[in-house]
Amino acid sequence: MTIARFSKSFTQQEPIPEEGIAAAVEVMRSGRLHRYNVAPGEEAEVSALERELAQWQGSAYALACSSGGAALRIAMRAAGIGAGDVVLTNAFTLAPVPGAIVAVGARVVLVEITEDLRLDLDDLEAKIAAHQPKAVMASHMRGHLCDMERLSAICDRAGVPLIEDCAHTMGAKWNGRRSGSFGLAGAFSSQTYKHLNSGEGGFLVSDDADFMARAIILSGSYMLYGRHGAAPSEEHFRQARLDMPNTSARMDNLRAALLRPQLARIEDAINRWNDRYRVTANVLATCPQIVLPRRPAQEDYVGSSIQFRLPGISAQGAEAFIARAADLGVELKWFGAGDPVGFTSAHSSWHYVEPQSLPRTDDVLAGLFDMRLPLTFTVEDCRQIGEIIVACAAEQMAGDAS
Numbered sequence: 001m002t003i004a005r006f007s008k009s010f011t012q013q014e015p016i017p018e019e020g021i022a023a024a025v026e027v028m029r030s031g032r033l034h035r036y037n038v039a040p041g042e043e044a045e046v047s048a049l050e051r052e053l054a055q056w057q058g059s060a061y062a063l064a065c066s067s068g069g070a071a072l073r074i075a076m077r078a079a080g081i082g083a084g085d086v087v088l089t090n091a092f093t094l095a096p097v098p099g100a101i102v103a104v105g106a107r108v109v110l111v112e113i114t115e116d117l118r119l120d121l122d123d124l125e126a127k128i129a130a131h132q133p134k135a136v137m138a139s140h141m142r143g144h145l146c147d148m149e150r151l152s153a154i155c156d157r158a159g160v161p162l163i164e165d166c167a168h169t170m171g172a173k174w175n176g177r178r179s180g181s182f183g184l185a186g187a188f189s190s191q192t193y194k195h196l197n198s199g200e201g202g203f204l205v206s207d208d209a210d211f212m213a214r215a216i217i218l219s220g221s222y223m224l225y226g227r228h229g230a231a232p233s234e235e236h237f238r239q240a241r242l243d244m245p246n247t248s249a250r251m252d253n254l255r256a257a258l259l260r261p262q263l264a265r266i267e268d269a270i271n272r273w274n275d276r277y278r279v280t281a282n283v284l285a286t287c288p289q290i291v292l293p294r295r296p297a298q299e300d301y302v303g304s305s306i307q308f309r310l311p312g313i314s315a316q317g318a319e320a321f322i323a324r325a326a327d328l329g330v331e332l333k334w335f336g337a338g339d340p341v342g343f344t345s346a347h348s349s350w351h352y353v354e355p356q357s358l359p360r361t362d363d364v365l366a367g368l369f370d371m372r373l374p375l376t377f378t379v380e381d382c383r384q385i386g387e388i389i390v391a392c393a394a395e396q397m398a399g400d401a402s
């Protein structure tokens with residue numbers, strides 16, 4: 001096989017916009033890095049970011065936090081979830097999701113996913129009936145939204161609050177409505193590999209004033225919540241201000257300064273991700289062995305990563321396939337690995353969660369591969385990557401079959 005090796009890094013993001021760098025330098029010059037440290041008449045960078053985020057998202061309220069995981073923890077605690085309560089979440093997600101549930105003392109019950117990597121709503125309904133959960137944490141893992149109208153109807157009917165983990169769907173929509181606006185709250189991450197990059201960071205959005213007042217106090221606002229950029233009015237804090245513990249998970253002005261110009265450009269970034277996704281998907285689709293998840297017409301996705309399956313591939317075959325792709329410079333993640341590597345997503349490796357039987361999810365993950373599509377790749381790069389994967393897959397599946 002004479003195919004050129006790909007040489008760019010799969011973890012290299014774009015630089016921070018110059019405007020963001022200048023604003024961050026300004027924050028450092030001022031010395032006022034803490035979000036509540038403001039000069040008279042000044043609006044802190046964090047407050048401005050919250051205001052702009054709420055406006056962009058179309059939510060009444062927004063809270064900036066220290067990480068996406070912190071936003072999830074705060075959301076659960078603000079929703080009244082505590083020790084021994086059951087929270088349902090996808091069996092296919094990233095470790096901070098079960099981690100956040102466990103961190104508030106709750107029990108994780110995992111829900112199957114479909115072949116298209118979406119939350120299996122039939123299994124969700126069955127598990128709501130069987131476990132009487134206190135919340136559903138729908139994690140839109142790798143950007144695959146389930147039928148959001150059906151999901152919110154299921155949760156409404158059962159009287160269970162819905163919290164969306166939108167770490168991979170910031171900017172995605174279902175029937176024109178933004179991910180993060182279908183339930184009680186939506187949580188986002190601005191950790192380096194997500195749709196905005198401040199190293200670490202996260203957000204919570206909601207239209208529920210009392211919930212958001214509790215969340216703001218939980219984030220560590222002390223009695224300075226009046227300085228927030230997208231917070232409910234004073235009366236909603238009356239109860240929360242003394243009842244909610246301070247769990248210190250604030251964002252600082254430096255990070256917010258880096259994020260504001262990125263948020264202003266996010267629609268352009270989404271278009272560029274989708275150009276890269278479509279080219280890669282089109283090349284992968286030429287290989288009969290490769291199965292791409294279907295993308296429903298109701299979904300406006302953000303193709304910041306791509307997933308595909310090689311159904312029936314053996315464990316040995318999967319290892320050989322990713323090794324061959326790695327030799328050609330293409331970094332694939334395989335979700336069926338027995339031992340967790342890198343960012344972990346295999347439910348069996350979360351020993352803080354009771355072991356659960358998820359045969360359909362396991363079957364999907366056994367043949368599931370994943371790859372980031374950073375914006376530092378050109379569309380041409382994506383075509384080359386696609387061709388490398390197709391060549392490796394065809395070679396591997398021919399070998400596996402013989």
Ligand SMILES: *Cc1c(COP(=O)(O)O)cnc(C)c1O
Nearest residue numbers: 067068069094096165167189191
């Ligand atoms: C990254 C991520 C999170 C949490 O984000 P952090 O900011 O790293 O805490 C939550 N869910 C998913 C699916 C993620 O990928």
